[in-house]
Amino acid sequence: xxxxxxxxxxxxxxxxxxxxxxxxxxxxxxxxxxxxxxxxxxxxxxxxxxxxxxxxxxxxxxxxxxxxxxxxxxxxxxxxxxxxxxxxxxxxxxxxxxxxxxxxxxxxxxxxxxxxxxxxxxxxxxxxxxxxxxxxxxxxxxxxxxxxxxxxxxxxxxxxxxxxxxxxxxxxxxxxxxxxxxxxxxxxxxxxxxxxxxxxxxxxxxxxxxxxxxxxxxxxxxxxxxxxxxxxxxxxxxxxxxxx
Amino acid sequence: xxxxxxxxxxxxxxxxxxxxxxxxxxxxxxxxxxxxxxxxxxxxxxxxxxxxxxxxxxxxxxxxxxxxxxxxxxxxxxxxxxxxxxxxxxxxxxxxxxxxxxxxxxxxxxxxxxxxxxxxxxxxxxxxxxxxxxxxxxxxxxxxxxxxxxxxxxxxxxxxxxxxxxxxxxxxxxxxxxxxxxxxxxxxxxxxxxxxxxxxxxxxxxxxxxxxxxxxxxxxxxxxxxxxxxxxxxxxxxxxxxxx
DNA sequence: CGGTGGTTTGATCAAAATCAAGTGAGGTGG
DNA sequence: CCACCTCACTTGATTTTGATCAAACCACCG
Numbered sequence: 001x002x003x004x005x006x007x008x009x010x011x012x013x014x015x016x017x018x019x020x021x022x023x024x025x026x027x028x029x030x031x032x033x034x035x036x037x038x039x040x041x042x043x044x045x046x047x048x049x050x051x052x053x054x055x056x057x058x059x060x061x062x063x064x065x066x067x068x069x070x071x072x073x074x075x076x077x078x079x080x081x082x083x084x085x086x087x088x089x090x091x092x093x094x095x096x097x098x099x100x101x102x103x104x105x106x107x108x109x110x111x112x113x114x115x116x117x118x119x120x121x122x123x124x125x126x127x128x129x130x131x132x133x134x135x136x137x138x139x140x141x142x143x144x145x146x147x148x149x150x151x152x153x154x155x156x157x158x159x160x161x162x163x164x165x166x167x168x169x170x171x172x173x174x175x176x177x178x179x180x181x182x183x184x185x186x187x188x189x190x191x192x193x194x195x196x197x198x199x200x201x202x203x204x205x206x207x208x209x210x211x212x213x214x215x216x217x218x219x220x221x222x223x224x225x226x227x228x229x230x231x232x233x234x235x236x237x238x239x240x241x242x243x244x
Numbered sequence: 245x246x247x248x249x250x251x252x253x254x255x256x257x258x259x260x261x262x263x264x265x266x267x268x269x270x271x272x273x274x275x276x277x278x279x280x281x282x283x284x285x286x287x288x289x290x291x292x293x294x295x296x297x298x299x300x301x302x303x304x305x306x307x308x309x310x311x312x313x314x315x316x317x318x319x320x321x322x323x324x325x326x327x328x329x330x331x332x333x334x335x336x337x338x339x340x341x342x343x344x345x346x347x348x349x350x351x352x353x354x355x356x357x358x359x360x361x362x363x364x365x366x367x368x369x370x371x372x373x374x375x376x377x378x379x380x381x382x383x384x385x386x387x388x389x390x391x392x393x394x395x396x397x398x399x400x401x402x403x404x405x406x407x408x409x410x411x412x413x414x415x416x417x418x419x420x421x422x423x424x425x426x427x428x429x430x431x432x433x434x435x436x437x438x439x440x441x442x443x444x445x446x447x448x449x450x451x452x453x454x455x456x457x458x459x460x461x462x463x464x465x466x467x468x469x470x471x472x473x474x475x476x477x478x479x480x481x482x483x484x485x486x487x488x
Numbered sequence: 489c490g491g492t493g494g495t496t497t498g499a500t501c502a503a504a505a506t507c508a509a510g511t512g513a514g515g516t517g518g
Numbered sequence: 519c520c521a522c523c524t525c526a527c528t529t530g531a532t533t534t535t536g537a538t539c540a541a542a543c544c545a546c547c548g
Contacts, residue, residue, distance in 0.1 A: 022441055050481075067390050075393045077386050095488045097383055097481040098288040131375055132336040137376065139341055141385035145313050146319045149394035151439030153504070184526060193393030198504055200528060232314055236293075237341040244339045303521055397536070428494060444496060 003232060004034045007059035007109035010171075014083025017170045019129040020242045028123050032116075034109040039102045046100045052090045054110045058082055061106030062182050066190065067098040076191040078140055079103075079183075081165065083171055089134055091116060104182045132239075139237045148193045151232065153202045156192040158231030161212060165221060166235050181219040206230070248278045251303035251353035254415075258327025261414045262380060263373040264486045272367050276360075283346045290344045296334045298354045302326055305350030306426050310343040310434065320435035322384055323347075323408065323427075327415055333488040335360060348426045358482055376483075383481045390439045393477065399447045400436040402475030405456060409477040410479050411463060449473075 003011075008030050015021055036059065039045055045063060046052055063080040077098060082088045085098050091113055120127035138141075143163070147156050161181075168179035185203065189196040206212060211227040213220040221227060236244070246254075252274050259265055261275075280303065283289055290296055307324045321342060324330045330344050335357055364371035387407070391400050405425075406418060412423035429447065433440040436447040450456060457464040466473060478487070 020271060065386075068385065069390065069394050073394045075390045077389055089379045090380065092372060093379050093383065093488075095480065095483070097483075098386060128336060131378075132380065134375075135337045135378055137331045138333070138382035138385055139337065141382055142259055142309075142311065142321050142342060145321050145385060145388045145392055146313065148389055149319045150313050150317045186526080195505055196527085197506080201504095204528085211546090236339065236418070239337055239341075244337075430494075431494095437538055440495085441497090441538080445536090448496085 001038055001123050002060040002107040003038065004036065004109065004206065005030075007034055007036065007057055007107070008032060010059055010083035011057055012083075013083070013171055014081075015133070018242060019132060021129065022125065025123055025129075028119055028126065032119060034111060037110060038039045038128075038131060039106045039108060041102055041104050041106075043102045043106075044099055045102060045106070045108060046087055048096055048097055051094050052096065052113075053166050054112045055085050055088050055090060055116055056100070057109040058084045058086065059107040059109045060095050062085050062103040062180070063100055063106055064103055064187070064191075065098055065100050066198050074190045075193065076187065077144065078137065081167060081171055081173065081192065085133065086234055088116075089129060089137075092100045103187070122197060136239050143237045153192070153194055153198060154205060155208060155231055156194070157188065157199065157202050158211070158227050159233050160188070160192055161219060162224075162228050163235075163238070164219070165224065165227070166238060166240070170238075170240055177221040178218055180217060181214065182217050186218035195227075195237070218240060245280055245303040246280065246351040246353075248280065248353065249274075251278055251301055251351070252276060253281065254303055254327035255301055255329070255413055256324075256327075259373050261484050262486060263376060264369075265373065266369065269367055269370055269373075272363055272370065276355050276363060278355055280355060281352050282386070283350045283352060285346055285348050287346045287350075287378060288343055289350070289352060290331055290340055291339055292343050294340045295338050296331060296357075297464065298356045298383050299332050300344070301353040301355060302328045302330065303351040303353045306347040307344055307350055308347055308431070308435075309342055309344050310348065311420060312336070314406055318434045319437065320431065321388065323435065324415065325411060325415060329377065330356075331424075332374060333381075335464065347431065349469050358471055381422075383483060387481045397436070397438055397442060398449060399436070399475055401432065401446050401450060402455070402471050403435055403477050404432070404475070405463060406468075406472050406475045406477035407479075407482070408463070409468065409471075410482060410484070420464075421466070421468065422462055424461060424466040425458065426461050 011031055012026055036235060057082050060082055063086060065076050065077045065086050067077060068074045090096060120130055147159050151159060165174060168174040169235060173179055185199045186196045189199040203214060209226060211223045213222055245473045256270055256273055268306045276326040289300060290387060302324050304326055307330060309321045309330055310318050311321060334340060364374055391403050395403060409418060412418040417423055429443045430440045447458060451468060455474065456467055
């Protein structure tokens, strides 16, 4: 299981994708009091309607944010990688309007709201960084709306895989043109608003283009350029540079 | 044309839907230096790729945030009412990843980033309020993803109209079970990911249920409960109360 | 009074959902 | 160690939803 140091390192690495951090900022983050908790795959980490008094930093593993409609169908809203704090918003938005669920076995480093408040009060640059993180989350939701509303099934899938490629790369989880993809076809369907059956067919078509190979929890990009083109992927909205 | 006082009053009223403001907060907001600019209906207020150095407070009229895909199709991401600051995020996210467009003739009160920074530095409660505003924006995008990904055409339309009803009501623009709806069927289609032709048919079906009357830029709720039910509308995600 | 942009209608088509049945791999208990 | 159970994946047939194509209609405006 991940240590507290690994947890803060993941956070720092993630923050540095999108923000400039000073050494003092890094030290301050390292000083955060954490409570590490392990979750099984598929466990519900936090639930719709709860009022958390702490934020959950994803230290190890992968998780999703999702919302369910009355008939039980699920929409996955975002996919979270190590270093993300999916419920950072709970600092200001007291009632949770969605669920967060482990995709794989996860380690969450919980940080009390009071500790986060103390941190960002002491270090304005981290306050900006955290605000920025939540704004980038929102930018991904916007792109998600475009994907769901205005792209075909094949484009949606290609776009999702393109986005993951960029994000995995940014935090060092893409090696050799491959990255972990711990999602079932059911999960993929819930992320791009399709049925699992249709995802299966679209995935086969995508494999046939030669752009990707998918299997055993891993995705291999055999022709990244083609994948990006198929998905109309333009990474501007990821704001993966402090000046953007 | 709206005055500076009307602009700040709209902002204060909007902020008070979701936040607790003290009298000092209100005075501080009233002291913001504004530059009022009128835009024609359909004018582009800010564009994808720009790097604004100021925020635009919607003082009068209605506007949408949208993003276009390469073939020219448009996805409307959010609808903005007086008091909203649609590009508040540009404080921390320097490059704009979408367009903001006037739906009706609009008056925008521009506020320099430096003035906003000064305001929120001086008044931490307003800093929280502004962060919270951007987080609520994000909550609406999430619900937008659910709508686009997991609801039928009829549900999507009913949900959109339900959401607008709540938001219009909160800022005092709903009277007599009616509120302004300055969107063409083309706009509605772009907001809920359908074609205009299909929106037309779904709208007719919705009228036939007796839940709403639509016409001449106005929507009248003849059976609000039914509309909410049709759209599976649960207002929790709007966070329209400082404690939520 | 003609143009323009929005709305409406009908006919046809395509994309994705649904229904129904397998297949296959990993994990568990007898 | 093997039988079987579960869950994911795959395939085919059919249906549904919403898109597309095409044409009118209508109101407002210059």
